[in-house]
Amino acid sequence: MCMIKKYVFGKTIETEAVVLSVQESPLSQFPFLGQNEKTFSFSYKMGKNDKVYGLGEAVRGMNKRGFLYKSKCSDDPVHTEDKSSLYGAHNFLLVDGKERFGLFIDYPGEITFDIGYEKLDELVIHLNDFNCTVYIMEGDTKTQIVREFRTLIGQSYVAPRWAFGYGQSRWSYMDKEEVRSLVAFHRENQLPMDSVYLDIDYMERYKDFTINEETFGDFEAFVEEMKEQKIHLVPIIDAGVKIEEGYDVYEEGVKAGYFCKKENGDPFVAGVWPGRVHFPDMLNQNARAWFGKKYDFLLEKGIDGFWNDMNEPAIFYSEERLNQLFVKLQNYSNKNLDIQSFFEFKNLVETINNNPEDYKSFYHEMNGETLRHDQVHNLYGYMMTRAAGEAFDELSPNKRILMFSRASYIGMHRYGGIWTGDNMSWWSHLKLNIQMMPSLSMCGFLYSGADVGGFGANVTEDLMLRWMAFGIFTPLLRNHSAMGTRRQELSTFESITEFKNLLQLRYGLIPYLYSEYMKAVLENSLYMSPLSFEYEEDERASQIEDQLLVGDSIMIAPVYEQNAKGRYVYLPETMKLIRFKSLEDKTYEIYEKGNHYIPCELDEVLIFLRPGKILPLSKGGMSTEEIDFSQLNYEVFGEECSYTLYLDDGISKEYPAKEQWKKILYKNTVIMTENQ
Numbered sequence: 046m047c048m049i050k051k052y053v054f055g056k057t058i059e060t061e062a063v064v065l066s067v068q069e070s071p072l073s074q075f076p077f078l079g080q081n082e083k084t085f086s087f088s089y090k091m092g093k094n095d096k097v098y099g100l101g102e103a104v105r106g107m108n109k110r111g112f113l114y115k116s117k118c119s120d121d122p123v124h125t126e127d128k129s130s131l132y133g134a135h136n137f138l139l140v141d142g143k144e145r146f147g148l149f150i151d152y153p154g155e156i157t158f159d160i161g162y163e164k165l166d167e168l169v170i171h172l173n174d175f176n177c178t179v180y181i182m183e184g185d186t187k188t189q190i191v192r193e194f195r196t197l198i199g200q201s202y203v204a205p206r207w208a209f210g211y212g213q214s215r216w217s218y219m220d221k222e223e224v225r226s227l228v229a230f231h232r233e234n235q236l237p238m239d240s241v242y243l244d245i246d247y248m249e250r251y252k253d254f255t256i257n258e259e260t261f262g263d264f265e266a267f268v269e270e271m272k273e274q275k276i277h278l279v280p281i282i283d284a285g286v287k288i289e290e291g292y293d294v295y296e297e298g299v300k301a302g303y304f305c306k307k308e309n310g311d312p313f314v315a316g317v318w319p320g321r322v323h324f325p326d327m328l329n330q331n332a333r334a335w336f337g338k339k340y341d342f343l344l345e346k347g348i349d350g351f352w353n354d355m356n357e358p359a360i361f362y363s364e365e366r367l368n369q370l371f372v373k374l375q376n377y378s379n380k381n382l383d384i385q386s387f388f389e390f391k392n393l394v395e396t397i398n399n400n401p402e403d404y405k406s407f408y409h410e411m412n413g414e415t416l417r418h419d420q421v422h423n424l425y426g427y428m429m430t431r432a433a434g435e436a437f438d439e440l441s442p443n444k445r446i447l448m449f450s451r452a453s454y455i456g457m458h459r460y461g462g463i464w465t466g467d468n469m470s471w472w473s474h475l476k477l478n479i480q481m482m483p484s485l486s487m488c489g490f491l492y493s494g495a496d497v498g499g500f501g502a503n504v505t506e507d508l509m510l511r512w513m514a515f516g517i518f519t520p521l522l523r524n525h526s527a528m529g530t531r532r533q534e535l536s537t538f539e540s541i542t543e544f545k546n547l548l549q550l551r552y553g554l555i556p557y558l559y560s561e562y563m564k565a566v567l568e569n570s571l572y573m574s575p576l577s578f579e580y581e582e583d584e585r586a587s588q589i590e591d592q593l594l595v596g597d598s599i600m601i602a603p604v605y606e607q608n609a610k611g612r613y614v615y616l617p618e619t620m621k622l623i624r625f626k627s628l629e630d631k632t633y634e635i636y637e638k639g640n641h642y643i644p645c646e647l648d649e650v651l652i653f654l655r656p657g658k659i660l661p662l663s664k665g666g667m668s669t670e671e672i673d674f675s676q677l678n679y680e681v682f683g684e685e686c687s688y689t690l691y692l693d694d695g696i697s698k699e700y701p702a703k704e705q706w707k708k709i710l711y712k713n714t715v716i717m718t719e720n721q
């Protein structure tokens with residue numbers, strides 16, 4: 046059984062999150078208890094054992110029950126468990142218990158999801174007004190509900206295969222020499238790598254679509270030089286456009302009226318990295334088309350990947366607020382600051398950035414309507430990435446371009462992936478990374494990952510090793526860290542051999558990871574899933590919050606605690622543990638269904654192979670180009686095993702049909718491959 050119902054309330058704003066046309070159901074059939082106040086809330090009584098999955102990028106566990114979450118794209122680098130929102134707004138929930146259904150609330154403003162926060166057994170969804178579309182999906186299994194939802198929202202973005210290689214990043218590599226020596230270190234030490242990220246300092250004074258000629262001069266030749274070393278350079282693009290006479294992007298935008306405006310019609314002025322900026326009105330189709338074409342400046346120079354940042358949009362200050370602040374601060378000079386006045390004073394400065402009032406002070410032109418930003422806040426990052434994605438379809442019709450964004454809304458998953466923003470070098474954030482990945486899969490953000498090693502704070506070598514041992518399973522594998530923190534490039538550490546082994550294992554796994562990723566894209570399934578999605582009837586499996594299924598063949602149980610020498614693992618069925626010291630150095634153990642304490646040293650990776658399944662492995666390579674997809678080894682568990690291998694050229698936008706996927710069979714100790 047499979048069914049999607051659609052309920053339309055009030056006058057909705059077309060977000061284009063959904064691609065499937067679904068017939069509207071009468072509101073009298075809406076199955077939830079609604080409250081008709083000025084705002085809109087509806088609630089559902091949860092059963093004692095109901096679990097609630099979803100919400101994509103959010104804090105806390107895979108089962109979201111027990112907290113209050115907000116869909117509100119937020120530029121907040123401190124992802125502690127008391128935070129309600131991160132950078133993405135992913136309004137999808139899957140309730141699993143006495144009833145089983147999925148919910149998608151298509152609404153571009155702020156939403157609160159109280160999932161057993163006020164009352165243990167109540168799920169309350171609260172919106173600021175009445176204008177939204179609610180989709181309810183029913184199905185026999187959780188996987189089926191996810192498939193319905195993903196069919197509703199359309200096929201996920203496909204990254205080029207090279208983007209499955211290792212990427213090294215830092216805020217920032219300051220010049221070509223720094224990049225060259227980083228690449229040389231990797232190549233000399235046989236540390237596989239496919240990309241180097243360029244953070245804001247490659248630009249001329251943080252102006253989008255410019256190059257700092259002093260430090261990155263002759264950029265095109267440099268891109269080519271890196272390509273010869275099989276390295277893709279991936280520059281950042283920020284949302285704000287610097288206000289500067291003579292800067293073409295600024296001048297064109299002003300002339301065409303493409304920037305977000307204040308109530309009086311003047312362009313809204315905010316402060317971000319370059320100082321004062323305007324925000325392109327990404328929600329306006331013409332402005333979007335214009336901004337998207339700007340990426341060509343870098344495409345023409347040979348660039349084939351980007352990351353979109355600060356697109357919540359992040360606001361350090363608005364011009365008005367900053368001016369008011371300076372006036373107000375005068376009142377405090379020469380004053381004896383006491384308990385009250387000191388905190389007032391402190392608060393004045395501390396609330397200057399990302400101030401909710403500023404988000405109410407500018408406007409968009411969307412489909413002929415003027416909309417105040419806070420009503421459509423969650424669409425900004427989505428539409429910025431869409432601007433690029435739509436432009437790439439024209440500018441690069443046959444070649445995939447890497448794109449991932451910080452802010453997002455469902456719908457954006459068709460144009461790019463995401464990274465999970467400014468995490469910290471904390472053990473708890475490694476755990477958060479593990480727990481967030483399946484929720485991102487549910488919401489269609491398949492090409493995603495966190496800053497491996499942590500962005501803020503100082504990393505330690507053991508944390509880096511453990512994080513990498515998990516990161517090698519995420520589609521985006523990027524080590525990125527903030528300015529001012531301890532260096533996090535692999536050259537910083539003593540464990541070069543261990544990192545080499547980890548990265549070579551990643552490159553060995555790419556045929557499998559890429560195949561599972563592409564199948565998840567093309568079949569609307571999960572790339573990473575909680576155990577409960579596969580072992581539906583296993584009550585214990587539904588409580589496992591720190592193990593994952595990666596694709597169809599394997600389960601992983603990463604170590605995420607400081608000084609741990611192993612961990613407890615729950616096996617929902619008998620599995621074959623492959624303990625990798627490196628791609629070549631591996632041992633096997635069989636574990637029965639049940640709980641086991643399994644040792645795992647800092648230089649080991651545990652992969653649990655499911656019965657009847659196959660794990661294909663390549664012989665590795667220093668870059669993804671070097672991987673020989675025609676010479677695979679196969680790990681098997683059982684007398685008869687099978688696997689469907691998806692293979693393509695990794696770069697074009699045409700994907701082989703299911704009939705062409707390769708069937709791999711193992712029987713009587715022999716591997717046979719055939720097309721299905």
Ligand code: GLC
Pocket residue numbers: 215216244245281354355451466467525526527
């Ligand atoms: C933001 C991004 C981070 C980047 C920094 C400088 O904090 O999230 O990844 O390094 O800006 O551009």
